[in-house]
Amino acid sequence: MYRYSDFDAAFVAQRNAQFRSQVERRIDGSLTEDEFRPLRLMNGLYLQLHAYMLRVAVPYGTLSAAQMRQLAHIADRWDKGYGHFTTRQNIQFNWPKLTDVPDILDALAEVQMHAIQTSGNTIRNVTADHFAGAAADEIEDPRPTAELIRQWSTDHPEFQFLPRKFKIGITGSPNDRAVIKSHDIGLRIVRGGSGKIGYEVVVGGGLGRTPMIGQVIRPFLKKEDLLPYLEAIVSVYNLMGRRDNKYKARIKITVFENGMEAFRDAVEERFKVTRTEFSGIDQAVLRDIEAQFAAPAFRTAPTxxxxxxxxxxxxxxxxxxxxxxxxxxxxxxxxxxxxxxxxxxxxxxxxxxxxxxxxxxxxxxxxxxxxxxxxxxxxxxxxxxxxxxxxxxxxGEGLATANVGLISDIIACPGMDYCALATARSIPVAQEIATHFKAIGLEEEIGALKIKISGCINACGHHHVGHIGILGLDRAGVENYQITLGGDATENARIGERAGPGFAYDQVVPAIERLLRAYLSLRVDPAESFAVAFQRLGAEPFKAALYPAEAARDAA
Amino acid sequence: MAEIWENFLYWKRKFTTDESAMARSYTPKVVTANALVEGDVIYLTADDRWSRRHEEAELIEDEAHAQLRLLHAQSQKGLIVGAYLADAKAGPDGPEPTHFREAFRTRGPSNYAHGKQETGNV
CATH class of the missing domain: 3.90.480.20 (Sulfite Reductase Hemoprotein; domain 2)
Known part of the structure; x- marks a missing residue:
């Protein structure tokens, strides 16, 4: 694993000292909330519905045992004894007091962690395949690249005020477990024609209000060109991206409105300049980083x-x-x-x-x-x-549940139980689906299925790419849930289609049950998963199950 | 262009219909915010305290008074964050929220008995 250099440690310590003083000035009245808000957000501190929330980066999803222990300590000492792991591989503490946050940040720094750039219109925590460095299908461990990008993007002077937040995801395997096509930039480590390793660069993906699947901007980028090329993309976006409308400010809209060709041309033009600005020091840094990600000594023993x-x-x-x-x-x-x-x-x-x-x-x-x-x-x-x-x-701690990849292995954002942006709850919907299908004994029979739930249109719960997606909305002052079908979060990423009108809170579980009973009766055999059956049959039979009254009327 | 025109029509409609309706009735409000240090939900009372209980809030039935109370709240920068007016209605024990978001804010999350459920303020 990567160990902080003296520079890293000094940088984080300095930022923490600055934030401690900013909190003091907020409390004593020298800073107004308008002045303080961007400062706390730069350090991952949000104000949510019931309390502050501190979002801590787990770089590319990798934690050491010592770091995990420290997170437990923070949860006990300054929070309510738990933490929430998010869909961007971060951890959120839901109940810190403002006055405790500087101490929490210092405690994080003790184990080489921080909350910098977990918010704001900056390059956020770089996410990676969670099987990185271990997966059988891996071409190369993506984490050294992710760490290089982190070092380049942290406190990057040109990219602290982008038009909107910016997310990069990377995978080292052909089987994409990191949803790279839903990122502003997605990177896939590939082997080129000559057997040389490089990157396929995907740009303009994103979920949220206007979901889009990223498109390839460069099928093969030489390893040593990575940072200059990323710098070219982000700097072109920084200028071309819209700042007049926050809902049109993500790079997916920039690419969409200008067209991939024009955007690519602008990037390639800029790349001619950025390429000359990198002296090769980044490749020396990368080699140092790679050495720190050497695989552990695997033992040979009988199984x-x-x-x-x-x-x-x-x-x-x-x-x-x-x-x-x-x-x-x-x-x-x-x-x-x-x-x-x-x-x-x-x-x-x-x-x-x-x-x-x-x-x-x-x-x-x-x-x-x-x-x-x-x-x-x-x-x-x-x-x-x-x-x-x-x-x-x-x-011993209730961690042996055998449900990975099954119906109860649901992604859910915090929703209106915590989040100030949410329009409806997601957690209780996930809880009820999980307990209901276990109670009726259908979980194993249904088999592989990905349900993803978001409590608002921003889609932190990735509902667009769920086989079944659930989106909670506020319809005339009542929680209402839209169902999307046929999404895919893998290398074959696809946005699901909306099935029809939304369902009331207490109608979601019955609707999902009708849908899945239809699947069970329609599948060729138990080996045909819901996702495969949906691709074979199309949406109609599933819509008919969701909306039986309409189906009956249409048939009459 | 179409967007601008739709916006114009929306506001024109809103202005012409709401104006006359508003003269008759104003949806009552409470002033709510979050406490600066804890982040907990708080409500402005008629006697100028910040209470953690919705039913102790001042139910404001006059629009001009609501704006004054909001300004008063917003001036207390050292105590609170993000004051706004939330719809409410009169209930047997005091003001009650009318929207589910505000109802959740009076309690805390639904997955654990945390927040106000824990401190016994519900």
Whole structure:
């Protein structure tokens, strides 16, 4: 993992000292809220519905055991004993007092973490494949690139006041687990014709009010050209992007309104200049960073204990069926620990759970943890012979739920339970779907399914790219939920289509049940997932299930 | 252009219909904000305190008075953040929220008994 240089540590310490003084001046009245607000947002501090919220960056979703322990400590000492992992691989504390935040930031700095650029119209935390450095299908670990981008973008003097926020996502695998096509810039590590590694650069993706799938601006970019090319894209956007209308300010609109060709031409023109401005120091930095991401020493050992446990313990077997992914090292597995126990809040972890995960990472996983955009925690490097003991230990804190990739593994934004922007709640909808389908015993039968819920049009819950997306709105003073169908968050990213009129809060679960019972009766066999069946059949039979009265009327 | 025209029509309609309606009735309001240090939801009372309980808020039934009370609230920069007028109605124990967002603000989140549910202020 990356370790802060002296420069990094001094920079964060200085920013924390500045913020401490800014908070003091806000409290003593020297700063008004109008003056203070942009300062607190630069440090990730929001004011939400019931309290402040501190958003802490988990760079490219990677955490050490020591960092996870410190997050637990912060949760206990200054918050309410838990944290919320988000769809951008960050962690949010929902209840800090303004006067405690400087201490929290200092505590974060002790473990080389901060909240800088987790808000504002800047380049935000760079997100990456949560299986990075471990996945069997990986071409190259994307995290060194992500760290390089972080160093380049943090406090970048030209990009502190972009037209709007700016999000970069990166994957090192052909199977995209990082939703890169919904980012302002998406990067995919690819092997070029000569076998040389470079980047496919995607630009102009985004969800929110105007969802768009990113388009390729450069099919192959040489590794050494990355920062000059990113600098070219962001600086062109900085000038071309609209500042007259916040809803048209994201780069997706800039690309859409000017056309990809004109935008690409402008970027290539600018790239001629930026390319000469990078002396190659960035590549020297990248080599240093890469050395810090060297893979741990994987051990060679028999996996008999794992096979035996699978044969004798059906609970363990079912957990390994859903929560493991292929590791690149023989005898190892990537473990996804579900933060979606039925009825729990998606993405929330108590301090006790965080401590257990940190201990288990130390004991079985080379001290490494990852946060996924799907709001789960990953132990990326576990030897299979350790899985039975790991599974048994996870049970102790309610972390052994075998539901990864199933209907209850729902992405949900905080919604109106916390967020000041929300138009409806999302958490209780997720909780009810999870508990209902477990209660009626259909979860396993339904199989692979991604439900994603947002509590407003800004789409933090990625509803557009859910197989089933749910969007909570305020319709004439009442919560109302629109359902979208057929979205896809992978390398074949697709925006789902709206099924029809929205549903009242208490009608959402029955609607989803009608939809899924229709799927069960329509699928060819249990191997045909909802997503595949939807592509084969189109929306009509599913719409008919959602709106039986209309379907009956049309048939009459 | 179409957008501007639609906007114009909207405001024209609003102006001509609301104007006469407004003379008859003004949706009552409370002044609400968040406490500067804790961020907790607070309400301005008739005797110029900030209460954490909605039912203790001053129910304001006159538009001009509402604007004055809001200005008064906004001047208290060292105590509060983000004061605004929220719709409310009279209830048996005092003012009650009319919109679900304001109702959630009187309680706290629905997934844990945190916020005002925890401090016993509901």
């Amino acid at each position: 008999t204990a794992y096979e035996t446990a699978r044969d004798t313990d059906p609970v363990f077997r079912s957990w390994t069926d859903t929560n493991l992914a292929d590791h690149r090292a023989p005898g190892h597995a990537i473990v996804t620990v579900s933060l979606k126990a039925h009825g729990a809040t998606p993405g929330d972890a108590t301090s006790a759970q965080m401590r257990l995960l940190a201990d288990l990472a130390d004991r079985y996983g080379h001290g490494e943890l990852r946060i996924s955009h799907e709001q789960n925690v990953i132990l990326p490097h576990v030897h299979k012979s350790d899985l039975p003991a790991l599974h048994a230990a996870l049970k």
